[in-house]
Amino acid sequence: YRTRDIERRSLDVDALKRSFLEWLVYSVGKDARAATRRDWFHTVALAVRDRVVDRWMDTTRTYYTHDVKRVYYLSLEFLIGRLLTNSLANLGIIDECRQALDRIGLSLDEVVDAEPDAALGNGGLGRLAACFLDSMASRNLPGYGYGIRYEFGLFEQRFEHGWQVEYPEQWLQFGNPWEFARPEVLYPVQFYGRVEEFRDSVGERAYRWVDSERVLAMAYDTPVVGFGGKTINTLRLWAARATRDFNFGHFNEGAYMKAVEQKILSENLSRVLYPNDATETGKELRFKQEYFFTSASLQDILRRYLQHHSDFDQLPNKAAIQLNDTHPAIGIAEMMRLLVDQHAVKWDKAWEITQGCFSYTNHTLLPEALEAWPVRLLERVLPRHMQIIYEINAKFLNRSSARAAHDNARLSHLSLIDERGDRRVRMGNLAFIGSHKVNGVSALHTELMKQTVFADFHAEFPDRIVNKTNGITPRRWLHQANRPLSDLITSRIGEGWIHDLSALDALKPKADDVVFREEFRRAKRKNKKRLAAYLARQTGVEINVDSLFDVQVKRIHEYKRQLMNILQTIALYNDMRDSPTVTWTPVTKIFAGKAAPAYHMAKLIIKLINDVGKVVNHDPSVHDNLKVVFLPNYNVTAAEIIMPAADLSEQISTAGMEASGTGNMKLALNGALTIGTLDGANVEIKDAVGDDNIFIFGLTAEEANSLRQGGAYNPRDVIGANPALKRALDMISTGVFSPDDPSRYHPILQSLIDGGDHFLVTADFEDYCTAHDDAVALYRDTEEWTRKAILNTTSMGWFSSDRTVGEYADEIWGVKPIIPDEGD
Ligand code: 26W
DSSP, rough: OHHHHHHHHHHHHHHHHHHHHHHIIIOOOOOOOTHHHHHHHHHHHHHHHHHHHHHHHHHHHHHHHHHEEEEEEEEBOOOOOOOOOHHHHHHHHHHHHHHHHHTTOOOOHHHTTTTTOBBBOOOOHHHHHHHHHHHHTTTTTOOEEEOOSSSSSEEEEEETTTTHHHHHHHHTTTTTTTTTEEEEEEEEEEEEEEEEEEEOSOOEEEEEESSSSEEEEEEEEEEEOOSSSEEEEEEOOOHHHHHHTTTTHHHOOOOOOOHHHHHHHHGGGTBBBBSSSSOOOOOOHHHHHHHHHHHHHHHHHHHHTTTOOSSTTTTHHHEEEEEESSTTTHHHHHHHHHIIEEEOOHHHHHHHHHHHHEEEEOOOOOOOGSOOOHHHHHHOHHHHHHHHHHHHHHHHHHHHHHHHTTTTTHHHHHHHHSSSSSSSEEHHHHHHHHHHHHHEEEHHHHHHOOOOOOOOOOHHTTTTTTEOOOBBOOOIIIITOOOOHHHHHHHHOOOOGGGGGGGGGGGGGGGGGGHHHHHHHHHHHHHHHHHHHHHHHHHHOOOOOOOEEEESOOOGGGGGHHHHHHHHHOOOOOOOHHTTOOOOOOEEEEEEEOOOOOOOHHHHHHHHHHHHHHHHHHGHHHHSSEEEESSSSOHHHHHHHHHHOOOOEOOOOOTTSSSOSSHHHHHHHOOOOEEEOOOOOOHHHHHHHHHGEEEEEEEEHHHHHHHHHHHHOOOHHHHTTTTTHHHHHHHHHHHHHHHOOOOTTTTHHHHHHOOOOOOOOHHHHHHHHHHHHHHHHHHSSSHHHHHHHHHHHTTTTGBBHHHHHHIIIIIIIIIOOOOOOOOO
């Protein structure tokens, strides 16, 4: 056994090769001649997983033995993407694995490409959770991710005649070699039923939740490999399983099929990720998903705590529970229920414990994205929680300064219940008062939280709101995704930057080094060639590698203003056609991103971009100086190809609306210059890279706000005063891009002109065009552009998610790094 164990753990090339051949036959069950690329992927993943398991157990045992304080990151989304390159890189065995496969006659890149994306998230919030997992493990912090093992991740996007069409994403279809099913880790989760009051053993009022339906939550664990392979943390995802006794009565009646139907229905809980970002549709199944994974996670956390403790006094010193947005906010009420109803803790004590454990991150101020579940729904689905929420609310309002001041307006803002219309529970308010810290995700966003949504709470608890500007993991987003640049950096300053990104600072002087600039450009060009080949394969559009790659990749949303980008594209197209003798700088506009399936305006914007592309890309009069490409099915894997290849990064949201953005960080780190508004983390990026190395334009959040409030803003006047804008809009409205259906885009024009242009596209258009012209002009000055690009990369050290989780650990969680003890 010992030699087998050593063999299994060995990281040398020959041992890897032997493992691959053994796994292929004995676990995948294939012969080398019959094996497909997918078989090889499973083979390699299983062999790599072997190299992780011992350290994983060491890590888990160390946490247990030392009874350390852990952080539990509760998130409805984990957008982790592929794991093979990530595991190999963090174990430091990419080259060894490549050679081992070489000796079998296989290419590592092809094997890597056979892995499906784990797309268990919509966008920024889900990807942030994945970056935090990587950073917690890499900083040796005891961190667990808790979420849902969706059978179907975010839908696959295809274009049919330029329209978005959604297809199911079946990432588990061929099995998942990274996960360990834990059929013994099983918790009951209740729904519906009613609450019974009774007297406990000492005669006090107590409550029990009866006649409920039960579903079981079953754990699946995925190891999270930290950089250097020392700490291996756990991502625990819950799958819904029907209880065995489910509707047993039906069997007696002979209604076997009905019982099976019930079983299938209850397992729907973990079937599919809701594809909305930033609009809440208020679906009951979504609410049940939120409670399902939150309840299972809290039960698991308490079970782990009780292995070492017999009362709950120490819980806040042993468990930090982070709510990733309000999606798991019902956890505040669930923790109270578990403590008070199940473990007989007194209410006030339970509340103190709950507040000591929980903290909450807000990711958006958009009113349509703030969760507020109808009281009627809660009463029906979680009757005991509704009572608990009323109780929390009554106690909280009674002690508030607003009650003392008889200030009813303020009281109604502070209340957990929105009494206007159908009564609703404001999940943000619940998360706020149940937490000891509440944070925003960029300086501006945090400031706006204090001034707007949480103003009354901020007055009541001035120390509770803190800022934690987002970050990204440099492992995935530079070291793995951008080998050419990564190797260049390492050649000058060694590998230290991979776990301490601030080391990039030392490279700043290299911006003035002509040799370094040449090498930097060579790396960028390699990445651009790779992207060009990828785009040609995926879309059929051939692009000029030497053109300016102008990139906007993110969810399609009106506030992100892809519409402003495509309007500027049309204006540029017109300029090129008007002046054919001018030497134009070739520009390629690259778009990618999904629209929520029910978001008609966003889908119409996609169709517009595709329609504009069709016209522009086939117009010989612009001499290939302009191309418009919309890459379908944007996901983590596509992002890893796009980020390294971008020259210009479009971060053009209406100021005040993008909480932070994280794509902005990935692009700048990879040497793209930003064209952007003073919104979200763009503000901090500008401070880091310097005013001269970024193109800032447009209204500030304050100006945008007063323009809208002032009531004098008239998009019609703005359009009238800007001929280029007017012409672009006229072309859209007369069907130049939609000859088959000239009125197709009237809803878009309507929203701009008669609808009041809520996102201030027309207000910012001129300034945007000027900034864009500046960027294109600078691109002609190759040396100057490269100098600024290098300063972007080298100034981004602070935006590592290692820094971000370090701040959370010190200032919110109170958790400390611990290096796992080596097992035998
Ligand atoms: C309930 C419907 C719903 C679904 C998703 C509401 C809100 C969301 C998220 C808040 C959407 C999201 O991903 N927000 C993004 O979070 C990122 C990480 O903090 C930020 O960088 C982005 O600016 C923010 O839009």
